[in-house]
Each structure stands twice: as C-alpha cells, then as structure tokens.
Amino acid sequence: MPGPFDLEDVQAYREWREEKLSFAATRIEVIELGNPRNLRTSEREALLASCARTNTAIYRSPITHEDKSLPRLLGLQLGLERLDGNYLADDDGISSITPGAGTRGEFIPYTDRAIGWHTDGYYNPASRRIRAMTLHCVRAAEEGGESALMDHELAYILLRDEDPEFVRALSAPEVMTIPPRLEGEALARPAETGPVFSVDEREGVLHMRYTARGVNIAWKDDEPTRAARAALERLLSESPYVVRLRLEPGMGIVCNNVLHARTAFRDTPQRRRLLYRARYYDRIAARAELKSAAR
C-alpha cells in the first residue's frame, strides 16, 4: 500500500516525516484538567491536539482518590470505547497497577520492578491490537517509578533515516514470536508471531509491537534483524525524543500506545503506588487530524 510507511514511496515518507518532525517535542507539556471525568471543550481539544501531534498527552488534575470510573469516562470523551478484556484486569476492563500478591505478582507490572521498553499488548493477536492506552496515577511510590515515553512514529523515522533496511527487517511478518503461555498443562495463550512495524489497513496509521525483554521472545535469527534490534535499543537509550517523567497523584497519560518503560520503585504500606491502566482497540486521533492540530 503506497504511503509514508511504504519504503518505495519516498515522496510520501518525506512529506509525512517533515510534518511529524515539526511537532516533535523533547520536553513535556503538561495539560491541566479540572476534572478528567467531565472535560471542558478546551481541555478535550488540548488532549486531542497533543495526541495528534505526538501520539501522547500528559495531564495533571486534582483528582487523587480511588475512582475507577475516571479512566473509563476520560477515555469515552476521547473516542476510546472498546476496552481490552485483559484476564488480569479487574472486571470492568481497567487494571489497577499496584504491587500485588497471588497470580498478579508473577507479572512484572504488578511488582515494584523496572519494566523495559515495550508497547502494550505485544502478545495480543492482530484482532485484539491495542491502539491506545491510558494511565492515571492515584498514588505515587515512596521513591522511583519514573515513566519514559517515546512516540513510536519518531522511533520509526530515526530508524528509517539511519537505514531503511532496519524498517524492512522489523516489518517482516515473522520477525517476532511470543511463545505460548501455559498454565500448568493448559494453553492460556497461543504463540503470537507478527511484525514490529505494521500499517493499520483501515486507518493507514503506523502500529508498533515491541518488547525489549530478552527472555521468552523468539526473534527471527538473522543479521538484518539483529542489526535493526540493536539500532532500536540504542536509540531508545539515547534519543532526545525520549520523554521522562514521574506521574504524581492526579496525573495521567493518554496515548496511542507509544513506546514506554518504567523504572523500579520502592513503596511503603502507607504509600502504595496505584495506577489505573486502560487499554483500547480504538485510537485517539487519526493521522488525518495532524494538519488541523497545527499550533
């Protein structure tokens, strides 16, 4: 399909790249919200415009009590309706990310450990592609728990500019396989094989499926793949477009499932870190809206 993400369509790529880089930010612009459950028109427009430019918006609000209706209502106002029914999510499809006991404690998000670079739902089948994700901080940890974010479209640009073969390697349909997950003898999730970079056929937007995890991921075993993975890891460690912040109570992130990571943290019984996370099959703002989002 011709367009900016077709390696042969150099003209479309140049135009898209130029516009995209004109919006690229190396610092965080935090949007103040009075009540994320009930946005003013100007607040909603500011969130949508930020997402159209950088696939991400960061907000600060005074709402710091436990209320799981907040992420659901905020999402609805941004066109996010179809929640992913993660089996670890609470019944309403919104996960309480907090260090927990039991089954959840086996999974890194529900511990105090660092989480490397990834996009959400990289182990999901294409039919359950996570196009958007939100985080709302109810309580921060005693220390640590800093987030890092990078617009996956900028990662694509930096890779393609360095060597289009990196993009070609990471777009191969068999480049990354997540092995099946077993619960005892039972198959809890089948193996998932797919590309890192793909283009959403319906909307023509770029989707990225990635995890930096070294274990339990089967990468295509050839030199172009190794070179592309190394280039991606390098740029995630040194790019000026990596945004780092610590979510404080009332703050949150809404994004089109950009690359993200988190540092380890330490909390106490008095200050138990709690974030609400919602994952959606919907996307926040289409690329077509970019032009109208110009500052």
Ligand SMILES: [Fe+2]
């Ligand atoms: Fe994540």
